[in-house]
Amino acid sequence: MHCTILGAPIQAGSGRMGCDMGPSALRTAGLASALTELGHTLTDLGTVTPAAFRTVTHGNAALKALPEITAWTEALTEAAYSASADAMPIFLGGDHSISAGTLAGIARRAADLGRPLFVLWLDAHPDFHTLDTTASGNLHGVPLAYASGQAGFEGYFPSLKAQVDPKRICALGIRSVDQAERLALGKAGVTVHDMRMIDEHGIAPLLRAFLERVGAENGMLHVSLDVDFLDPSIAPAVGTTVPGGATFREAHLVMEMLHDSGLVTSLDLVELNPFLDERGRTATLMVDLTASLMGRRIMDRPTRSY
Numbered sequence: 469m470h471c472t473i474l475g476a477p478i479q480a481g482s483g484r485m486g487c488d489m490g491p492s493a494l495r496t497a498g499l500a501s502a503l504t505e506l507g508h509t510l511t512d513l514g515t516v517t518p519a520a521f522r523t524v525t526h527g528n529a530a531l532k533a534l535p536e537i538t539a540w541t542e543a544l545t546e547a548a549y550s551a552s553a554d555a556m557p558i559f560l561g562g563d564h565s566i567s568a569g570t571l572a573g574i575a576r577r578a579a580d581l582g583r584p585l586f587v588l589w590l591d592a593h594p595d596f597h598t599l600d601t602t603a604s605g606n607l608h609g610v611p612l613a614y615a616s617g618q619a620g621f622e623g624y625f626p627s628l629k630a631q632v633d634p635k636r637i638c639a640l641g642i643r644s645v646d647q648a649e650r651l652a653l654g655k656a657g658v659t660v661h662d663m664r665m666i667d668e669h670g671i672a673p674l675l676r677a678f679l680e681r682v683g684a685e686n687g688m689l690h691v692s693l694d695v696d697f698l699d700p701s702i703a704p705a706v707g708t709t710v711p712g713g714a715t716f717r718e719a720h721l722v723m724e725m726l727h728d729s730g731l732v733t734s735l736d737l738v739e740l741n742p743f744l745d746e747r748g749r750t751a752t753l754m755v756d757l758t759a760s761l762m763g764r765r766i767m768d769r770p771t772r773s774y
């Protein structure tokens with residue numbers, strides 16, 4: 469497969485500094501060689517550059533860095549749209565606000581191709597706030613709501629050429645949800661598999677059911693992997709750790725199943741804060757998980773088709 473790598477060193481969406489070093493840490497941890505060793509070809513497109521920030525005011529006084537995030541969203545939408553023309557783009561965050569742009573651009577690509585776009589959101593959080601409902605004001609908490617066309621972004625974020633159908637979104641690993649998000653997720657029809665569901669059913673059957681839907685509709689599949697999907701004991705380098713996350717084995721299983729499905733068409737690696745890491749172990753784990761998603765395996769085994 470031909471992959472493109474794009475760096476999106478945004479940190480203003482997370483309300484603390486450090487995520488702007490994410491792309492660098494992922495490159496240092498050997499992302500490129502992990503991909504080429506698996507037989508993929510690769511173009512590193514470097515770093516996306518946002519346009520000049522515009523002054524904007526909004527009624528929610530808590531909002532942080534709105535001009536900066538909207539400028540990045542515009543630039544990333546274009547970058548994601550072009551990068552997805554003939555390759556599998558891998559977006560290196562940066563905090564999760566990068567997904568406002570990556571999803572918007574990929575959704576436009578899917579619309580051009582006349583294919584349904586599905587999204588697998590691997591995260592402790594659903595990031596389903598609007599500009600009006602976020603209490604923290606951290607805009608890494610809004611990208612999924614924006615890209616799926618929830619109201620309240622008009623006039624601030626770029627208008628969407630195509631949006632993600634909320635009914636084609638599966639959020640997996642969720643364990644920290646604000647009340648406004650809970651209501652909005654239910655209303656929009658997003659599939660939320662929280663940790664309780666994973667404990668009770670196991671992660672594989674939940675993911676398999678979703679992949680079967682994607683396969684049945686010949687969908688494209690965007691995977692958005694937030695570091696805090698993982699348990700903090702194996703992935704400390706994130707500003708929003710929540711106890712009780714995916715284990716090392718669960719995370720690799722998800723990636724291996726995604727590889728076997730052959731359905732993944734784009735990927736975000738987000739929220740890595742190298743300032744909080746321990747000798748690069750979280751960056752290394754993110755690269756190893758990407759390798760599993762891209763075909764690294766322990767033993768050969770027959771693949772399953774969806």
Ligand SMILES: NC(=[NH2+])NCCC[C@H](N)C(=O)O
Nearest residue numbers: 564593604606608609646708
């Ligand atoms: N991408 C993330 N880490 N998001 C965390 C969001 C946490 C919380 N729901 C907020 O809006 O502030």
Ligand SMILES: [Mn+2]
Nearest residue numbers: 564591595694
């Ligand atoms: Mn997130």
Ligand SMILES: [Mn+2]
Nearest residue numbers: 592593694696
């Ligand atoms: Mn999160």
